[in-house]
Amino acid sequence: MKNDLFEKQISEKLDQFQVAPSRDLFNDIMKARTPQVKKAFWSTWRVLSALLITATVSFNVYKLLPTQNDEIAFSEKSIVSDKENQESAQESKVSNSTSEQGVKNEMLGAIPKKQNRKSVNATFKSSPNEIAKGDIVENNNANTLFNGNVFESYFNANSKNRPTIDYEKHDGNSHLYAFVTESEKDIDKVMVNHMKNKLFVPFVNHFPKLSLIKVEQQKIESVNRMTKKPIYIDLFQLNSFSKPVISNSQFQLQNMGALATNSASFGWGVNVELPLKGRWNVFSGVHSFNLNNQYKGQIKYSENEEKITKTTRFINDPIKGVITVESFDTSLVSVSKSKNIELQNSYKLIQIPLGMSYNFGYKSFEFSLNASAMLNWSREQSFQSINWQNDQVNKTESSNILFGLGVNAGIKVYYPLSNHFKVFVMPGIQSYSMNGVKSSYSHNESLLAKQLQVGIRYSVF
Amino acid sequence: MWYKIQYKMNIEDLIQGCIKEDRVCQRELYKLFAGKMMVVCLRYAKDKMEAEDILQEGFIKIYDNISKFRMQGSFEGWIRRIMVNTAINKIRAGKRHFEELDDRMMKVSNSQDVLDNFSAKDILNLISEMPAGYKYVFNMFAIEGFSHKEIADSLGIEEASSRSQYAKAKKYLQQKLIELQKVKL
Numbered sequence: 001m002k003n004d005l006f007e008k009q010i011s012e013k014l015d016q017f018q019v020a021p022s023r024d025l026f027n028d029i030m031k032a033r034t035p036q037v038k039k040a041f042w043s044t045w046r047v048l049s050a051l052l053i054t055a056t057v058s059f060n061v062y063k064l065l066p067t068q069n070d071e072i073a074f075s076e077k078s079i080v081s082d083k084e085n086q087e088s089a090q091e092s093k094v095s096n097s098t099s100e101q102g103v104k105n106e107m108l109g110a111i112p113k114k115q116n117r118k119s120v121n122a123t124f125k126s127s128p129n130e131i132a133k134g135d136i137v138e139n140n141n142a143n144t145l146f147n148g149n150v151f152e153s154y155f156n157a158n159s160k161n162r163p164t165i166d167y168e169k170h171d172g173n174s175h176l177y178a179f180v181t182e183s184e185k186d187i188d189k190v191m192v193n194h195m196k197n198k199l200f201v202p203f204v205n206h207f208p209k210l211s212l213i214k215v216e217q218q219k220i221e222s223v224n225r226m227t228k229k230p231i232y233i234d235l236f237q238l239n240s241f242s243k244p245v246i247s248n249s250q251f252q253l254q255n256m257g258a259l260a261t262n263s264a265s266f267g268w269g270v271n272v273e274l275p276l277k278g279r280w281n282v283f284s285g286v287h288s289f290n291l292n293n294q295y296k297g298q299i300k301y302s303e304n305e306e307k308i309t310k311t312t313r314f315i316n317d318p319i320k321g322v323i324t325v326e327s328f329d330t331s332l333v334s335v336s337k338s339k340n341i342e343l344q345n346s347y348k349l350i351q352i353p354l355g356m357s358y359n360f361g362y363k364s365f366e367f368s369l370n371a372s373a374m375l376n377w378s379r380e381q382s383f384q385s386i387n388w389q390n391d392q393v394n395k396t397e398s399s400n401i402l403f404g405l406g407v408n409a410g411i412k413v414y415y416p417l418s419n420h421f422k423v424f425v426m427p428g429i430q431s432y433s434m435n436g437v438k439s440s441y442s443h444n445e446s447l448l449a450k451q452l453q454v455g456i457r458y459s460v461f
Numbered sequence: 462m463w464y465k466i467q468y469k470m471n472i473e474d475l476i477q478g479c480i481k482e483d484r485v486c487q488r489e490l491y492k493l494f495a496g497k498m499m500v501v502c503l504r505y506a507k508d509k510m511e512a513e514d515i516l517q518e519g520f521i522k523i524y525d526n527i528s529k530f531r532m533q534g535s536f537e538g539w540i541r542r543i544m545v546n547t548a549i550n551k552i553r554a555g556k557r558h559f560e561e562l563d564d565r566m567m568k569v570s571n572s573q574d575v576l577d578n579f580s581a582k583d584i585l586n587l588i589s590e591m592p593a594g595y596k597y598v599f600n601m602f603a604i605e606g607f608s609h610k611e612i613a614d615s616l617g618i619e620e621a622s623s624r625s626q627y628a629k630a631k632k633y634l635q636q637k638l639i640e641l642q643k644v645k646l
Contacts, residue, residue: 018496
């Protein structure tokens with residue numbers, strides 16, 4: 001029995017007895033507990049990290065994946081089989097212009113209802129910010145359309161492969177072009193191309209997923225089935241700062257020390273540019289400006305002048321006293337003279353360039369390296385020359401047609417403005433000659449002109 | 462003159478401090494109970510090293526679960542219970558053989574008077590040197606106050622075995638005490 005005296009005595013003795021454990025035992029206990037604290041600590045961080053990762057992934061998925069109000073969809077009622085959608089399909093037979101207008105309206109910011117998506121040819125649902133940030137090319141078939149450089153795809157204007165543009169969206173520096181294809185087979189060619197000009201950014205990782213739904217054949221036929229290439233029309237003001245070089249060494253002005261000076265010419269130009277292959281475009285156009293070549297200098301010449309020499313003599317007369325006698329001699333002497341001259345030769349010049357450009361982008365800007373051959377055609381010109389008989393400047397006008405060849409090179413910098421418009425500047429140089437000898441002029445002129453084009457580009461598809 | 466200022470916390474303060482993982486309170490709690498609990502552990506362990514292992518493990522459980530103490534009943538009893546359970550778990554984990562010993566050899570005379578001649582340390586040493594089969598049952602029944610049913614459940618033996626083992630353990634201890642007294646004399 002526990003209540004026995006024996007057990008009681010033992011229990012009492014042991015109850016009051018203590019044995020000190022090792023000195024470091026408490027520290028060992030604390031150390032042993034530390035992993036649990038750390039575990040809790042790391043568990044907390046794991047949870048936080050997981051939450052952070054989840055939030056990040058969710059955010060990116062939200063940003064990348066199309067949602068109800070944030071997606072670009074080619075949707076056709078006619079491809080949906082239920083009754084409601086068949087009714088919508090009837091609605092979808094509205095004219096292209098109406099549909100496109102609707103699309104454009106939506107692109108301008110109207111957020112369509114989900115039902116409306118089905119009734120339009122191609123519904124655009126994307127917040128401007130989304131598009132501005134997105135750089136995507138992708139389709140719902142999970143085909144990787146742009147394994148390579150998306151710019152290559154964009155600029156590859158092969159007429160057979162380039163799909164029809166269904167609509168486009170431009171938002172700030174973002175440009176979204178949506179294309180449709182004619183058949184399911186061509187779905188790989190369906191291209192929703194976003195150009196943000198991030199040449200060095202791997203695009204595939206940035207593009208939001210877009211829903212591309214097969215469009216029925218009939219509908220596609222109602223869309224302009226022409227395979228379209230983008231056409232760029234550049235309208236610009238042309239400033240040329242040229243310094244002519246006289247090609248005729250016998251030219252009197254050179255002999256007389258007159259120097260050609262920089263002279264400014266102003267005009268305008270129109271270029272039409274077409275994608276050729278890859279990033280290469282070909283362009284041609286018409287430039288018209290008045291070319292003014294100015295020469296300034298000081299002409300030195302000699303002239304005979306009559307010189308009168310006065311001689312005074314004194315005669316000592318005993319009666320009259322001193323008599324003064326003056327005599328005058330007239331003679332011709334040669335005198336050196338100088339004269340400032342300012343001559344100007346003018347051409348009403350028309351230039352026809354034929355060249356190529358290499359296009360690339362960086363950040364918000366687009367660039368193109370331009371090089372072209374120039375056919376110069378002048379239909380009116382005027383020349384100023386010195387009549388050495390009377391040292392007068394004579395002006396000669398001619399309507400002879402002059403031709404000349406030249407080259408032009410420059411780098412064009414574009415900045416997108418809006419839907420179809422971009423502004424650009426192109427500093428460049430031109431070298432060409434004008435064969436004035438074939439006109440009523442006595443010499444040919446060659447020019448090395450610095451040129452600055454400032455203009456606007458309109459993109460036509 | 463320098464004064465040593467000592468603030469004595471009561472048990473509740475210590476418990477609250479330990480709940481808040483206050484290292485000072487944890488150390489004070491350890492100081493307060495480690496000596497007594499070491500005795501408990503020594504009674505079950507085969508040696509001091511094992512006793513310290515049990516003590517360490519027991520205190521870890523105490524610190525981890527101190528928030529579960531409801532402030533009702535004896536806190537020392539709660540701690541002691543944890544230590545005993547830890548020791549028993551250690552026994553189970555070690556699958557230590559619980560041997561039932563034969564008491565035919567034991568001729569026990571009146572040992573109650575003998576106890577007065579022994580210190581607690583001597584008694585503790587005797588208990589520690591008891592065969593495991595006796596030691597656990599004796600400790601649990603005679604000192605911790607477990608019932609035989611509880612002992613049977615804890616050790617995984619029959620209740621009758623617990624009773625018989627306790628009787629044998631008691632006789633064994635008494636015999637040892639007598640033998641030890643003879644040596645002393």
